[in-house]
Amino acid sequence: MSREIAVVGTGMHPWGKWGKNFVGYGLHAAREALAEAGLEWTDVQYVAGADTIRNGYPGFIAGATFAQALGWSGARVSSSYAACASGAQAIANARAQILAGLADVALVVGADAAPKGFFAPVGGDRPDDPDWLRFRLLGATNPLYFALAARRRMALYGSTSEDFALVKVKNAKHGAANPNARYRKETSVAEVLDSPIVASPLHLMEICATSDGGAALILTSMEFARARGLNPVRIAGLSTVTPTFPKTVIDLPDFATDAAMTVAEPARPFRADLAHTAYEEAGVAPADISVAEVYDLSTALELDWMEDIGLCAPGEAESLLRAGETAIGGRIPVNPSGGLASFGEAVPAQAIAQICELTRQLTGRAESRQVPSTPTTAIAVNQGLFGHGSATILTT
Amino acid sequence: MAQKVAVEGWFSVEPAALVGTRCTACGTPYFPRNEMACRNPGCAGAKDGSELEPYTFSTRGKVWSYADARYKPPPPYVSPEPFRPYVVAAVELETEKIVVLGQVVPGVSVDDLAVGQEVELTVGTLYTDGDDDYLVWMWRPAE
Numbered sequence: 001m002s003r004e005i006a007v008v009g010t011g012m013h014p015w016g017k018w019g020k021n022f023v024g025y026g027l028h029a030a031r032e033a034l035a036e037a038g039l040e041w042t043d044v045q046y047v048a049g050a051d052t053i054r055n056g057y058p059g060f061i062a063g064a065t066f067a068q069a070l071g072w073s074g075a076r077v078s079s080s081y082a083a084c085a086s087g088a089q090a091i092a093n094a095r096a097q098i099l100a101g102l103a104d105v106a107l108v109v110g111a112d113a114a115p116k117g118f119f120a121p122v123g124g125d126r127p128d129d130p131d132w133l134r135f136r137l138l139g140a141t142n143p144l145y146f147a148l149a150a151r152r153r154m155a156l157y158g159s160t161s162e163d164f165a166l167v168k169v170k171n172a173k174h175g176a177a178n179p180n181a182r183y184r185k186e187t188s189v190a191e192v193l194d195s196p197i198v199a200s201p202l203h204l205m206e207i208c209a210t211s212d213g214g215a216a217l218i219l220t221s222m223e224f225a226r227a228r229g230l231n232p233v234r235i236a237g238l239s240t241v242t243p244t245f246p247k248t249v250i251d252l253p254d255f256a257t258d259a260a261m262t263v264a265e266p267a268r269p270f271r272a273d274l275a276h277t278a279y280e281e282a283g284v285a286p287a288d289i290s291v292a293e294v295y296d297l298s299t300a301l302e303l304d305w306m307e308d309i310g311l312c313a314p315g316e317a318e319s320l321l322r323a324g325e326t327a328i329g330g331r332i333p334v335n336p337s338g339g340l341a342s343f344g345e346a347v348p349a350q351a352i353a354q355i356c357e358l359t360r361q362l363t364g365r366a367e368s369r370q371v372p373s374t375p376t377t378a379i380a381v382n383q384g385l386f387g388h389g390s391a392t393i394l395t396t
Numbered sequence: 397m398a399q400k401v402a403v404e405g406w407f408s409v410e411p412a413a414l415v416g417t418r419c420t421a422c423g424t425p426y427f428p429r430n431e432m433a434c435r436n437p438g439c440a441g442a443k444d445g446s447e448l449e450p451y452t453f454s455t456r457g458k459v460w461s462y463a464d465a466r467y468k469p470p471p472p473y474v475s476p477e478p479f480r481p482y483v484v485a486a487v488e489l490e491t492e493k494i495v496v497l498g499q500v501v502p503g504v505s506v507d508d509l510a511v512g513q514e515v516e517l518t519v520g521t522l523y524t525d526g527d528d529d530y531l532v533w534m535w536r537p538a539e
Binding site for chain 2 (some may be wrong): 118151
């Protein structure tokens with residue numbers, strides 16, 4: 001039995017700081033995705049919302065919030081919260097409904113209106129909340145964790161600050177060609193290294209900003225797409241596996257890893273396992289991948305992800321980057337959208353936006369940022385908090 | 397001015413040590429303390445918390461990575477005014493094969509640290525609320 005489903009519509013609200021309610025961004029993205037699919041809102045049988053923590057209950061139950069904004073239609077609904085992996089969880093929910101034969105047409109939608117500056121824990125005195133405690137006891141902001149990963153990479157592989165800055169230069173160039181990106185200005189290594197250090201070794205321009213934005217997809221069964229005469233991009237594999245004990249790589253908001261004292265660490269760390277599972281499900285190998293969207297929360301993390309998804313061996317990401325192989329026009333373009341470097345974080349929309357970008361790349365509709373020779377196989381990966389993450393394989 | 401701990405039950409002051417729990421069935425140690433159930437899925441223990449006993453961690457390890465904070469974090473971090481940058485290290489304890497984060501003692505900058513360097517646990521003042529000093533575990537270069 002084929003486990004594929006079809007992506008027949010993509011939509012986005014441009015990222016930025018617009019100062020509006022998150023619902024509006026999602027509504028805009030949903031309508032654009034429906035129009036691209038040539039479907040009406042009333043054709044949608046299932047709404048999968050990716051939740052935000054903004055605006056209280058309407059954000060916590062974003063599926064219903066978007067359904068109400070579009071006009072109550074009796075569609076079935078779900079809401080997913082998994083921090084940065086929320087959008088991927090919503091896609092996974094929609095895919096399962098379609099593969100189970102419970103729906104032919106699903107809308108996946110996520111949007112956010114993030115405040116300026118560091119992400120902070122939910123308000124109030126919350127001494128039993130590990131996310132609250134990491135700020136109180138350690139002062140460990142998200143960028144501090146990104147910096148720990150970056151420094152570790154420097155020590156293991158000899159990565160330099162110039163290497164990290166070069167990731168930003170590449171992604172800024174890609175983003176400059178993307179009308180949905182927030183930052184649309186090219187930059188230089190010198191400019192990146194001249195920006196203030198937030199958490200050494202990382203500079204302000206190497207850490208993704210917080211943004212407003214929205215993204216949506218229309219997903220259908222392959223049968224439905226064929227009946228409409230469409231030749232859609234397919235989701236061929238989608239992994240949301242949790243880590244395997246003991247998890248030995250420290251991620252925010254953890255105070256410590258699991259101890260590997262009694263059980264040896266697994267052969268594949270968490271991020272690599274996310275990708276590996278998706279590859280297996282899709283029957284695709286890393287060598288088949290011709291374009292990737294990875295979670296560049298910081299410049300250095302993009303290099304880690306390249307290795308985790310098997311684009312190169314550990315320690316070799318810098319040489320691919322320096323040779324221009326990860327730029328549009330290179331052998332394996334990474335983040336042709338401009339990545340989080342150009343978009344910033346609109347948390348629940350991010351994983352959905354990755355699939356929007358890859359769908360447009362695989363159908364040759366990415367305009368001036370189009371990867372040459374229209375690619376046929378792509379991967380998107382992300383990581384949320386507390387062991388959430390996803391890898392999605394798209395094929396033509 | 398009295399000294400108080402910034403969090404109860406996570407560390408001892410004299411001697412300075414992290415205090416967590418350990419599974420009596422499989423031996424896995426946990427920090428921060430885990431009192432719910434052993435999380436090793438292959439462990440045959442009771443998994444109702446009765447298998448977990450207090451455990452004091454070893455106090456020396458090697459720096460896995462480190463970073464500093466140059467901008468004031470949002471609350472609930474309690475910052476002196478003006479803000480003072482601080483360093484956080486991720487340290488791997490050889491005995492337990494666990495990586496634990498902690499602030500590095502004041503006066504040590506990122507230029508004084510290296511991955512693989514030996515460090516040891518101590519206790520220092522995290523913040524002062526005007527009446528009391530609040531203590532937390534910290535790393536310092538090993539002597």
